[in-house]
Amino acid sequence: MEWWEAPGVEGREAFDEEIVYLNSLAESLSPPRWAILVRDLMPRWGFEPCSHRFFHGLEQVMAMIGAGRPGPRFGGCGDVPLEIHLALQDLGEEFLAWAEGKEARKVGNWLGPISPAKGEAVRALGEALCAFGHGWVATDAVLESWSEKAKYPLTKSLLDGEEAPLPRLLRHACCYNVLVNVERVARALGKEKTPEVFVCGEALRELPTLAPERLAQLAVILEALPRWLRSRPAKDGVHAHIYALLGPHDKVREWLVASLYKTLKLWQRHLDGLLGKTRRLPSLI
Template identity: 50%
Template sequence: MKVSDRRIAEWWEAPGIEARDAFDEEILYLNALTEEIALPRWAILVRDRMPRWGFEPCAHRFLEGLEQVLAMIGAGRVWARFGGCGDVPLSVQRKLDAFGAALVQWSDNGGRAAGDPLVRRLGAHTADRAEAARAMGEVILGIGRGPAEVDAVLERWAERAQFSPARILVDGEEAPLAVIAHHPCAYTLLWNVERLAHCIGNGEPPSAVVCVPALRIAPKLDPERIAILREIGDSLADWLQERTPRTVIGQKVHALIGPRDEVRHWLVASLYKTLKLWQVHLDNVLGEKHDYLSLI
């Protein structure tokens, strides 16, 4: 199956790859294989679902999505994948809705919501805190209703906010609530909400952490996220070198990938390369250094 140049370029939309002239020798090698191997359509579609911008390690379900890609390689077919932009797990959405409802209820006069762990972070009920809490609650509830709804809520609050705490939360694209609303897929979503409530209650400058900055704090906030990513990468390297898996996760990775053939070898090498790009990026973000398998 012939693969268009445009599609090949789109595969590598990842850290360190800004244009075709940024392709390194490993990418050129993997791209060249697309013309040498009789690639079935399912393989092309699986390759399209591998990590790149829009399917990133900061997403709630990045690891679940990555496991799905491994399973697709083994099954020889493709299906919907978790972990993309805007993907919010039902469990997270449920907590988010509860947070939003509690904030709106507390903003009225405290009431029964005063005992909620989140709103306790807001401190004493005052007019400025109440306004900020209502803005926060309405934006959070809007996230579950889709981008158009949440943008309308943000715009409405940007126009009507009277006190400084609420204005800071909603004014501009980089305002904390705007950042959260436009990146609900970040694993830091609920942590950001709790953090903003704390900032309101303590009069601290509010901010939200998503995307690359969220990866910077992952070793403390969600250490397993990075550890499992690296272990999957190591397991793929072992598979490519026909080595016995060294860990239980490695055994599962190899089992998911399935039998060896040239199509799966190309897919596994491509997946390893995408994870390698992300891991090198993480090394730069975290100030670490790791050794990686060369594909050529």
């Protein structure tokens, strides 16, 4: 991982004293290959707190540090868990049932009474959601087909262009709020309005409302890592679990934990900027 792959670091000129310290530490240590590989799996653009499994991936990285070997890591861009695939498939089938005039209690509450324009748009939505699990070739084929045959402006507004609501939603199905976005789309279609979806930075701005537990979990990890680095006793059982993941102290693990702490500090600073907050976190130096 290069530091400019992290939020708030645009290039070498943006390196602060902590990054300079970590780089000099790496040069003096000459870390083994496993440690370099683990460092390259740490949070960066492409492994972000908006991902469904960001915290699963973060726990995997901490476990890799403790085990002294790299491994698979969840939570990257494009990582859509099975439970989300199941939910999208179920919703897609419900949308199609509603468009055919069948009972679809959940989505029916979002969509209201059927109309020709709504029926067409909802069929496009349902088919796209059902195609999603088959991969991007199948999904794009459905989107392109509907773009060509759509009769109503409502359907066209849902589909036309890469930044149209439905392609954008599906392209960012790895985002923790994808099911909320599906509901937003449905409720807007129910009013025959062009939907909005919120992804990436917009999704991060919604964390306090939609997933405050994610912010709390990040805060706990940011508190535990510097305590581990300073060999302070675990504050509680959660900290003890994190300590157990990180393993025993040695120079290589200390460099990795310090690097992980710095990447998370950069993400916390990015989040604070989005949320209009400021905070001070312990320095590495």
